[in-house]
Structures are given as C-alpha cells and as structure tokens.
Amino acid sequence: GIQVEQSPPDLILQEGANSTLRCNFSDSVNNLQWFHQNPWGQLINLFYIPSGTKQNGRLSATTVATERYSLLYISSSQTTDSGVYFCAFDPQGGSEKLVFGKGTKLTVNP
Amino acid sequence: ETGVTQTPRHLVMGMTNKKSLKCEQHLGHNAMYWYKQSAKKPLELMFVYSLEERVENNSVPSRFSPECPNSSHLFLHLHTLQPEDSALYLCASSRGQGPYYGYTFGSGTRLTVV
Numbered sequence: 001g002i003q004v005e006q007s008p009p010d011l012i013l014q015e016g017a018n019s020t021l022r023c024n025f026s027d028s029v030n031n032l033q034w035f036h037q038n039p040w041g042q043l044i045n046l047f048y049i050p051s052g053t054k055q056n057g058r059l060s061a062t063t064v065a066t067e068r069y070s071l072l073y074i075s076s077s078q079t080t081d082s083g084v085y086f087c088a089f090d091p092q093g094g095s096e097k098l099v100f101g102k103g104t105k106l107t108v109n110p
Numbered sequence: 111e112t113g114v115t116q117t118p119r120h121l122v123m124g125m126t127n128k129k130s131l132k133c134e135q136h137l138g139h140n141a142m143y144w145y146k147q148s149a150k151k152p153l154e155l156m157f158v159y160s161l162e163e164r165v166e167n168n169s170v171p172s173r174f175s176p177e178c179p180n181s182s183h184l185f186l187h188l189h190t191l192q193p194e195d196s197a198l199y200l201c202a203s204s205r206g207q208g209p210y211y212g213y214t215f216g217s218g219t220r221l222t223v224v
Contacts (some may be wrong), residue, residue, distance in 0.1 A: 033213075041198055042112070043215035086153070097166060098213065100153040 002027045002091055006101040011075050011081070013108050017029035019071040021104045023087035032063050033098070034072050038083045046085075077108045113137045116201050116216035124177060124224055125191060129221045133184040133201030139214070140145070141206065142184040147198040159184060207215045 003026040014018055023032075034046040047054050047061040049070060054061055058077075063070040070087055084103040091099050114135045123129050134144065144156040158166035159178040173195075175187040184201055198218045205211040 041200075041218045041220070043200060043202075045114070045213055045215075048212060068188050074175075088153075097155055097158065097168075098153075099155075 001004070001097070002089070003028060004029075004087065004089065004101040006085075006087060006104050009102070009106060010105045011107070013106065015077060015079060015108055015110050017108075018075045019077060019106070020052065021074070021085050021106075023070045023072075023101055025068040025089070028065060028068065028092070029089035031098075032070050033088050034061055034070070034084050035086045035088060035100075036081075037103070042097050043086075049084065074106075077106075079108045079110055082106055082108050112214050112216065114201055114214050114216035115177055115217075116199075116219050118219060119217065120210050120220045121191035122222045123156070123191065125193070127191075128187070128189040128192055130188065131186040131199055131201075131221075133186075133203075133216055135182055135203040135214070135216075137203060137205075139205050140181050141204045141211075142178060143202040143213075144184070145177075145200040145202065145215075147200060148194075149153075153200065157186075182193060188221075191221075196221055196223045200218060201221075 005024045007022045014093045037043045049061045049063045051065045058075045060073045084105050086100045088098040088100045117132045121202040141160045145153045154168045155168045162178050170213045177185040185222045201216040202213045204213050
C-alpha cells in the first residue's frame, strides 16, 4: 500500500511563531485532507486539498500531487493550535475510506 | 460540539463484559464510520456504513460488532475484549460516500480494557 510520512513528528513553538508541517507519499494519492486533533481528542477537518493551495485564516495548505507531498502552514501560532495534525488520503479514489498518517504533535507555549 | 455525539466519553470494562458504544448525528449525513486510535499508531478505519448498509469491514475481529439501525445512529457492540483493544474509538459521518464530502468526527470514547 501507499506509505505516508509526516514530518516533523514533534514540534514545539513559542506563541506567535510560524511553522510548516509536511506530508510525503510514496505514490499518488486521492482526496488529501488535513485534520487537527485537539488535546481532548476532538478531530476537526481543516482542509480538503487534493491539489493546489487553500487558505483559512492563519492556516493554509498546499498539495503538489505530481511531487507527492502536501504542506500545512500555520502562521502566528496560538496556544489553541496545540494538538496533533494528521494528513489523510483516500487509497482507492472515490471510496469511503481514509488512511491517516501518524501525525505531527504540535505544542505551542505561551 | 461538532454535531456528532458519542457516548460514553470514557469506559472501563473487564475482558468478560459486554458493552456498547453509541454514536448519533443529526446532520443529515448518510455515511457513518468507526475508527480506532491506539497510542503511537495512526487512526485505523474499522467499519463504514452507507445508507445503513455496511460497505466496509476492515478485517476487524468479531469481538467488535457494529450496528446501524438508521442513518442517524451507529453502535459498536463489544464483547470479550482484550487489553490491547484499549484505545480511543472515534465515530465520524459524512454527507456522501467518500472523503470529498467532508468528515465530521465525534469526540470519541476512551476505552480501557482491564
């Protein structure tokens, strides 16, 4: 199956700093998405980003499908950004399944 | 609250017990999912229901038994579990069949098997 690698596995920032999280894939993927899981376990869908760039407030995401990677940018980080960020993809294209990466654990200190 | 409600939030059960996890959504979604999140491992898809029919069973042991009585409710019945089944169990729903329609997750049930 397709391998997905997220980097870095852990990231510690001071409030106000910017960061870039990365997801690399071993092959082309479908329906790529980014999620944030807060420290209480709640998973929130951030972006559906099969290709191109999207922005939502301080967050933006870029997927370069031909290069098999996706990036999540967090600008002016806040303590509420802490948690685990996952990328996920649909391995079969058009199915109901999502395969998740292992995540990047982000800690934003005040 | 995201619109997907899971109960209970925490559950401790013995290996011989029988318990059920409940998931409820009133978002008008017609697909529902169970995911398992173990420590240090990626989320794993367990079951998918679309229009109340099971469309995916991701090689899950029979000690986990899903039930979807209608499009708003999803259960996961548990019996004779093992300690390694301890995990966060997440329910999700989507408007259509597939990630394109966007997933909404519940807050999960933290299960501990003793």
